[in-house]
Amino acid sequence: MVNWALSSSNRDACFHTLTKASCATSSAAAESRNTRSASRMARAMWRSMRRRSARWSPAEIRLRRLSSVSACMVPGVARSGAATGRLAIPLATNEGKAVFLRSRGTHGSRSEMIAAPTSESTTRSLRRRIRPLPVVLLLLAAAGAVAYASSVTTPVKLRGAMVTETAFEETVTGVGTLTAEGRAVLAAPVQAVLLSIDVTAGQAVTAGTVIASFDARAAEADLRATRAKAEAAGRALESADAALAKARAAASEATARLQRLEALARSGHATAADRDSAATAAETAGLDVRAAEAARASSAADAAAADASADELSARLADYTLKAPFSGVVTNVPASAHTLVSPGSPVVEMVDPATLSADIRLDEASMAKVSAGAPASLSILAMNRTVAGRVAVVDRSLDPATREGRIRVRLAAPPDGWAIGQRVTASITVGRVPDATVAPLMALGWEDRTPYVLAAEAGRARQHPVDVLAYGEDSVRLDGVAPGTRLLPPGSVRPGRRVEVIE
Template sequence: MILLGGVFLSYRYGVTHSMEIVTAASGPLELTLKGPGTFSALDSVNVSSRIQGLLVAVHVDRNDMVHKGELIADIASDDLESQLASAEASVDAARRAIEVSRSQLSQSETALQNARKSFDRQEALIRAGTTTQASYDGALATFRQAQADVTRANAVIAQAEADLRAAEANVRLNQAKLAETRIIAPFDGIVTVRQQNAGDMTTPGAPIVTLVDPGTIVVTARFDENAIQLVKPGQKARIGFSTGTEPALPATVYRLSREVDEETREFTVDIKPESLPDAWAIGRRGTAVVTTGVLSDVISLPLSAIVWDAGFPGVWHIESGRAKFARVTLGGASEDRIEILSGLAAGDEVISAPHGVYRGMRISPKGFS
C-alpha cells in the first residue's frame, strides 16, 4: 500500500504536464458586451383591408419589392360600383332639379314684377277714385300670390341644393368604399409573408401580406439589466452568425429600450447594421457585440484562463514550474479577454485553458518537455 501511495505521489507531482501558457502583459483592451439578438424592422406592417369582401386577386408574393402606392390586392367591387353609379345618378337628378327650380323661380319673379306694376297702378287709381274696389282687391291678391310663388320657388331651390350636397356626399362615400377594394402599399418595402390568396374572404384587419422596409432593419439584442448604463446610441457594434461562413456585419447602436423584462431581467437594444447579409430574414438569430469603451494600459487574460473557486475568480499561474492557484479581481471584459485588476503582475505565466489542474502539478509550456 505504501508502495502504491509512493507511485501515485510520484506520478502526481513528478510527471510534467504540457499545457498552453499565456503571459500576463499590459496593453489596450476593448470593452464589449455580447448578447443574442434577432433581426426585426422598425417599419413593418401587416397590410390588410378595412372592409370585408372576397379577394379576387393578390398581385404580390414573398420577396417581391413593392413601392408606395403600388397595388397589393383587389377585393370584389361589383356591388360598390353599382352603388356608386346610383349615387352619381342621384347627383345628376339633383342638378336637373335645381335647373328646373331656377327656371320656375325666374318665371315667378317675372310674374311678381308684372303683379307689382298692376297693383301699383290699381293703388294709384283707387286713390283717384277712378277704379273699383273689386279691381284693386284683385290686383292685390295677384301681387301677394306672386310673392308667395317666389318664396316657394326659392325654398324649392334651397331643398334641391341640399339634395345635391347630400347626393355628392354619398358619391364621395361610395368612392371611398370603392377605393378600399384596392389594397395598396403604404411605403416602399419587401413582402416577407403572404397570408391570403385570391378566393379568400378577407375581413377588416386580417393580414393579406406583411411588408417590411429593409432600410429600417435592426438586430434587437438582449443584455443583462446591470449593463444598461454602459450602452449608448452611436456606439460601434458588430453582428455575428453561428454559421462560421458569414463575416460579421459592422453596425451601430441605434436605440435602447427603457423597459426591463421582469422574468429574464434583460433589456433590449436595437442595433442597425451598415449593410444586410444576403440571407437576412426577419426573426433570424445573430450575436451582437457592442464596444462600450477602450482601456489603454491594463493587464488582461483570455476568458478561458479564468476559473472559479468557492464563488471567487482565479487563475492557475506557474511558479517554479508548478501550478499554483491565485485569486484575482476582475474588471472590464472584451469578447474574449478580461481585465485583471489585482492578483497578477505583468510577466506572470498563466495556464490559458486549465482542465484537471491541481496545486503543485508540474507544468511545461506546450511544445516543450
C-alpha cells in the same frame, strides 16, 4: 485460514523472487524520472534473483478462503504488469499439486489474486513450462516501469496566449431579436373575396405598388346606383332652378304692375279695385318664389347627398386594391387568394429595411451603464456575422419579475439575409481604459464560482485565482496576473504537470 506451502525448488524460488523483484522494480520506476535508470534496476534485480534462487527456502502465502476458491492480496503486483495483464501464475503446493494464481482486480496499489487448484496432469505440464516465466514477467515489469517513467517526464505541448497591457474597451452583453421601426401590416378593408396577391415574401416593392386585389363587383354596383341617383338629383335641381327663375320673373312682373297701378290710382286714372287686384297678384307671385326656392334647396340637398354617397363609394372602391404605403420588402403573406376574408384580416406584411433595429434585454447592472448613442456590435446568430449599430432608445423601466431592462439598437445598414425575429447578441461599449491588464476571454476558467487562469511557469502548469474587473467583446480585464504571463486553456492539464507552450 488455509496455508499453502511453496516447495523449495528453484522454480518456486524463482517465482517468489520474481514477485518481489517486480514489486521493487515497479515501485522504483514510479519514482524514477528516466527510463535508463529503470532498466538498470531491472537488470540488477534479475541478477539478484539468479543468485538467490538456488538457496531460497520454502515460504508460506496466507490465502483467504472465498467459497470454493481461496484468494490472497499480493502488494505491488498490479504495477509489475503481471496482474494488469490478467496473467495466470502457476504455484506448487506442499501436496505436489499445482495452483493458478490469477488476477481478479485491483484495490488501490494492491492486486487481488485468486488461487485455484489443478489436476496432477496439469501440474506436470506446468513444471515443464514454468522455467521461462520469470524472464517474461520481469520483462513485462520493466516495460511497465519504462512506460510510466516516460509518461511522467514527457511535457505536454499546448498552445498558449499572452497576458498584455493595452487599451481596453469595457462592454456589456445582452440578447434580443431583430425588428424594424418602419413596419406595416396591410389588412383587408371589407369582407370580400381576395382575388389575387401580386407579391411574394422577400420581394422588394416601391411605394404605390399594387399588393393585392379584392372582388369589388358589389361595391361597383352600389356605386353605379348611387351615381344614378346623384344624376337624377342633379336633373331635379336643374328643374328647381328653372321653376325658381320663372317664379321670380312672375313676381317681378306682378310687383311692377302693382307699382304702376298705385301711381295711376294716386292721379285718379285707376280705380282702387285695380290697385288691390295688382297687390294680390304681387303677393301671390312672392309666395310662388319662396316655394320655388324651397324646392330648389331640397333638390340641391338631394343632389349633394347623392354626390357625397357616390364619392364615398368611389373612395371605398379604391380600398379594394391594396398598395404599398412605402418602399420596402414584403416579409410575410399570411393570406391566400380566392378566399373570403373578414375586415381587418392581415394580407401582407412589409418592412422598411432602413429602419431595422434590435430590441435587446440587459440585466439591471448593465442597464445602469448604457446610454443613448453608445456604439454597439450586433451578432446575428443565424448568419454568423456581425453588424454595427448604435443605441437609439434606453427604456428605464425594469421587468419586476426578471429584473431586466430593454434597449433598442438601430443598425447602421441592413445586412444580407436579415429576417424579422432573428436572434441577436449585442455587445455595447460602455467605457474605455487606456492601460489595462488584458487576457483572452477563452483563457478564463471557473472553479467553484471562482475565476482562475492556468499559467505556464518554469515549464509547469500553475493555477492562479484572479479577479475579473470588466469584460470586453473577446477579452477580459483581470487583476492577479502580470502582463507577459503565458496562459494555457483552462482544464487542459493538471496543475504541476510539465508543459511546453507552442507559439
